[in-house]
Amino acid sequence: MTYSTNPIQDRNQIFSIRIAIPNKGRISIPIRELIEQSGLGIFDNGERTLIARTRDPHVEILYARPIDIPEYVASGVADLGITGHDMVIERSSHVTELLDLGFGNASVVLAVPDDSALKTPKDLEGKRVSTEFPAITRKYFKKIGVIPKIIPVGGACEATPSLGISDAIVDLASSGTTLRQNHLQVIDTVLDTSTFLIANPLSCTSKKEKIDEIHLALESVINAKGKCYLMMNVKRTSVDTIRTIIPGMGGPTIMEVASSSDIVAVHAVVDEEKVYQLINRLKQAGAKDILVMNIERLIR
Numbered sequence: 115m116t117y118s119t120n121p122i123q124d125r126n127q128i129f130s131i132r133i134a135i136p137n138k139g140r141i142s143i144p145i146r147e148l149i150e151q152s153g154l155g156i157f158d159n160g161e162r163t164l165i166a167r168t169r170d171p172h173v174e175i176l177y178a179r180p181i182d183i184p185e186y187v188a189s190g191v192a193d194l195g196i197t198g199h200d201m202v203i204e205r206s207s208h209v210t211e212l213l214d215l216g217f218g219n220a221s222v223v224l225a226v227p228d229d230s231a232l233k234t235p236k237d238l239e240g241k242r243v244s245t246e247f248p249a250i251t252r253k254y255f256k257k258i259g260v261i262p263k264i265i266p267v268g269g270a271c272e273a274t275p276s277l278g279i280s281d282a283i284v285d286l287a288s289s290g291t292t293l294r295q296n297h298l299q300v301i302d303t304v305l306d307t308s309t310f311l312i313a314n315p316l317s318c319t320s321k322k323e324k325i326d327e328i329h330l331a332l333e334s335v336i337n338a339k340g341k342c343y344l345m346m347n348v349k350r351t352s353v354d355t356i357r358t359i360i361p362g363m364g365g366p367t368i369m370e371v372a373s374s375s376d377i378v379a380v381h382a383v384v385d386e387e388k389v390y391q392l393i394n395r396l397k398q399a400g401a402k403d404i405l406v407m408n409i410e411r412l413i414r
């Protein structure tokens with residue numbers, strides 16, 4: 115490899131892929147854990163650095179605010195990003211959503227005070243709606259033909275009706291606790307969201323190989339969630355019964371046991387939530403030495 119004297123160019127040559135991830139907030143820890151579990155790893159010494167290295171010398175992490183990540187990815191500042199689908203929609207960013215990571219599930223909802231006279235979205239004509247999602251809110255009301263006064267806020271949106279700042283809010287809810295605590299009720303769901311791996315469309319072509327590699331690594335962790343690996347010894351004559359009990363991926367794997375000709379080893383990937391019941395049924399069918407193991411990654 116030849117190195118230029120331009121440090122920025124050098125950096126771009128060395129780090130062929132940059133992934134933007136949230137620097138804080140409720141999805142930042144699950145995202146860090148996912149990257150760790152995928153084997154890529156993050157090396158930032160726990161310091162609040164802007165950029166961190168990974169185990170792959172060609173991949174680096176850029177910490178950013180969740181709302182800025184779609185634009186960083188769309189503009190090519192980062193090739194990949196991990197953030198909420200709501201953020202992508204709010205910024206109308208031209209990015210490719212590669213993979214739903216299955217966490218950070220929430221809804222952007224329209225809510226009014228419990229005792230409000232406003233009961234339906236149509237009642238909000240000319241009323242004040244505060245939100246951290248002005249673009250999503252504008253689009254939503256345009257679609258239903260209602261024109262409210264939109265008040266953008268930077269946080270604590272649920273407090274604005276009781277402060278007399280707004281008549282309704284458009285904000286995120288998942289458990290609904292924050293809405294309840296603020297005596298608000300949902301009158302419509304505007305958008306469902308979860309955390310996504312997003313990509314710059316040009317990078318998807320020009321850096322396809324590396325992006326596919328990272329995509330696969332993250333997906334393998336998601337695939338393994340809620341699954342476990344069962345191993346047991348079974349009499350050869352009971353294999354057909356065991357086969358009917360285990361709904362494994364593509365059926366269980368049956369292997370010879372060197373020390374015994376009438377015993378075989380049965381291995382299968384099963385849903386974690388089914389293991390408790392499966393074990394009893396397998397025991398009844400004569401399975402012995404049953405091992406249940408966690409699966410870290412599952413590549414399909």
Ligand SMILES: Nc1ncnc2c1ncn2[C@@H]1O[C@H](COP(=O)(O)OP(=O)(O)OP(=O)(O)O)[C@@H](O)[C@H]1O
Pocket residue numbers: 138139140141179180181197198199200201217218219220286287288289307308309
């Ligand atoms: N209650 C929730 N349940 C599930 N996911 C959520 C919830 N709140 C937020 N998220 C997801 O996490 C993303 C980031 O939200 P979070 O509140 O952590 O950061 P933020 O408020 O944007 O950060 P900042 O402090 O920079 O404003 C949201 O865009 C959404 O996708």
Ligand SMILES: O=P(O)(O)OC[C@H]1O[C@H](OP(=O)(O)OP(=O)(O)O)[C@H](O)[C@@H]1O
Pocket residue numbers: 140269270272285286287288289290291292293
């Ligand atoms: O339905 P719930 O489970 O109560 O979650 C909803 C809350 O979660 C998010 O805020 P967060 O806690 O991330 O804090 P923030 O307002 O500082 O972003 C969101 O803005 C809501 O306020």
Ligand SMILES: [Mg+2]
Pocket residue numbers: none
């Ligand atoms: Mg927030």
